[in-house]
Amino acid sequence: MKPVHIVIIIVISVGLALGVSFYGDTSKYVCFAEADAIALEKPDMKLHVVTTLSKTKPQIYDPQTDPNYFEFYASDTTGMEKKVIYRNAKPTDLEKTDKVVLIGYTRGDHFEAKDILKKCPSKYEKK
């Protein structure tokens, strides 16, 4: 066997390993109910939940007391509503967004969002 063949075999196996591992490792899009179920087995697995902000429910952000605590309610695509805690400054343009992707996990009665992706349709589009 020539060195080049060895390299090709290694490349293909690393490629396959990457392909397989990415399918196992990465996060999933779920709804709140699924996130609750997963949290029982893998409490630290970060999940993606596509939600809309519940604008009628109260939000708590009191920066003078704790600038790193923001609490709000959001409902997922199935309509289930849940309390969300985001331990960071309140995202500034949250009110303008209609869709919010939460990345995090269920903790007790609420969802701990480690990251929030906002979608602003207004960014490039009028209205």
Place this chain on the structure above:
Amino acid sequence: METIIFNNEHLFIGNLGHFAVVLAFVSALVSTIAYAFSVNKNDDALKNLGRWMFYIHSFAVVLIFFTLFFIIHQHYFEYQYAYQHSSTELPVYYMISCFWEGQEGSFLLWMFWHAFLGLILIRKAGSWQAPVLAVIALAQVVLGSMLLGFNIGDFKIGSSPFQLMREHNPEALLIPVLEKVGKANYLQIFKDGNGLNPLLQNYWMVIHPPTLFFGFAATIVPFAFAFAGLWTRRTKEWTIPALPWALVAVLVLGTGIIMGGYWAYESLNFGGYWAWDPVENASLMPWLLMITATHLLLINKSTGKYPVLTLVMTVFSFFMVLYATFLTRSGVLGNASVHSFTDLGLSGQLLLLLFLFIFLTFALTFKKRIHAWLYFLIGFLAIMVLALVDFKTDTFVISVIGTIIFLAATSWFIYNLFKVYGTNIETDKLYSREFWMFVGSMVLLLSGFQIITMTSIPVFNKLFGTSKASAGPDYYNAVQIWFAMAIVILTAIGQYFKYKQSDVKKVLESIANSLLVAIILAVGALFLFNIWKVEYLLFLIASLYAVTGNLHYLIVGLKGKIKVAGGSIAHVGFGLMMIGVLVSSVNKKVLSVNNSGTGYFAETTADGKVDQTAKTNNKENILLVKNKKTMFADGKLRATFRNVSEEKPNKYFEVKYDVLDEKGQIRDSFILKPNSQNNPKMGLISNPDTRHFLTRDIFTHITYESSMEEQVEKEFENFATDTVRIGESFPTADGNRQLTLQKINVLEAPGATQRLHLQAEIIVSNLGDTFIARPEFISEDQIRFKESVINQAGVMVLFDRVIQDPNDPKSMLFVISSATRKPIMDYIILKAIEFPYINLLWLGTFVLIFGFTLSIIQRFKEFRRREAKA
């Protein structure tokens, strides 16, 4: 139907633009056909026709550009493009940025660069002109069709930048206000446009997109040479002219990507230069394939080896540009990216662009022309029909069939290529440069493969109905560090070997020597950079080795001949960049750690105490109350929020930083002015400000500020009355503030009148801040009080009366009432991050660019010598 004559519209300029679009499309089409036939028939007259048509096409593209610019510049808001992307307030130098805010404009920019490259190639491509220009002209036909804006039934071909606003959005004419002025005068109402995205109103955003697009556009040139090589069966020679162009593409695209990173670092608030966002990845994917192709082209030029792989990588780099365009422009990324892109309904045309070039290239590998055409027609039509149906219906079976067809077509292509080139791979020797460069290319390919698969997750989701989410930065970093490590090591090792065969002993000796130097340096760097994790340490040694190894080779191997040292210099730059990336991200430190006032909402353990080990607690944002000095970063920094100034539309927050030494003495002071912009369309946009030092950057941005909170004056509560002596301290009823009666001032004593006027001086302390309240007590014919309210502390104090101490008749007691409410104050919430040694990254970038430039000059000279000989 009644026809309305609309007033004040400037229709001529739009018609001119439309005409230019059609002219560009038709001339590109004729040029393609003429050039293509001239290749097959070897006809000079046809070639001339093709060339002239390309000149006309280039003129038309420039004309579109100027027409559109004129419309934006003159504020003709009857045109949708001007209305949507510009406004009367926009300065001229940002008007150019309107071109890349809209998709039509960015296709136009892409076409502009293609035309520019085509004009150069007409002069410089020599014997390759006809087939290469045919390829570029064909790309222009497809891109040009994106601007046509014709509707055939429900089917839309392209989206015209010259569409009128009232055509684009007929409801605009139905708004009630128009009844007053009449529909015909609708422009009296639509006087201003929507304006440009404020993020694009930045000097980096004027130069970053055109650079990036030039890089994307440049990938077509090496592709065109590969395509031409297959077409005219000059299967060995094509690499010579392709190489310098591949370098150009790598250099420009790389520069564009870095500019984007620098822009993100300087003006976005995510705190970094790279976030592995799909849109960033979309530009990195073709770059990684192109740099792989470039190294293979180098090997192939010198040794003739790996011809199939070289060709495959070259053409796939271009396909990757088309694929990346599809990813970012079709809306398929959906939730995966923080960038949003509107779908203009061009997905079908984008897929056509991608598959047209793929199947044309694949077809060229057939020997007989009839087979090639059959293969192309069947394959291309099949995949297009499947893709379009699938895109609309999301049918799993169709996805599977389509994927299988595509994979089969690709395999067939590679099989055919082996037939074209012959399968006998020469015995390659372990101690040859080409072998190690090949290994390096494979690592680059794997690195690219990982990024491509991860970024394509939304595409897989769409195809197969899965719901995988894209991975976060940590996942990329954890995998990519190992690829990067292998790459930096190989850049140094590869240089020492000679092509074909080298003196093993000498090579190993040089490798060992430079590695030793790298390790010694790494020991020093370890303490300087403070890096103690094994994989980071290994990466540090490897990157240092890339620097020492390549420098060593530059001095000893090349004897300092700079002209031919482009590769080595670029590798040194890459090594420096990697050190910069490593140190600035591993030791990136949040300075604004908030230790006061936390705990209210912290995660609690079972017994209700604050869980100090909780992973979810974040303390990265700190409260700065106006004019109050706040210490952070373990007492090494002190920040004071001093002032807000407004320069519309921005609000600047002046924050004074004091750098303190161990004794608390000020060593250095500076002022940063992060700003925020409250944009009616996008909400609040926060822009950072960064202080650059030689060895570190201090990065600051505002995450929240007091004017965003509705600070209403609430009713006072927690009333209490205390009887105290002078000097006595007592808490408010809620226990959060401390009051101290300091002294009593007698403003007016009874004498001529019966009036007694007393003032109490009460120190109010709240969260470490102290204020003085001065309530007054006035006794005349009746008793009056003047309360004192300290808004910043949320305290009201009343001076009720004076009584004699029952225990000690000589001294007096004072009755003070107090109440509290939520304080009202000016404050900002700030995040500060330290990036150590980030300058190494920028320095490395410059060295890399310099090295590439040298290589490009050298390779163009080589090509010219070859052509001169031939």
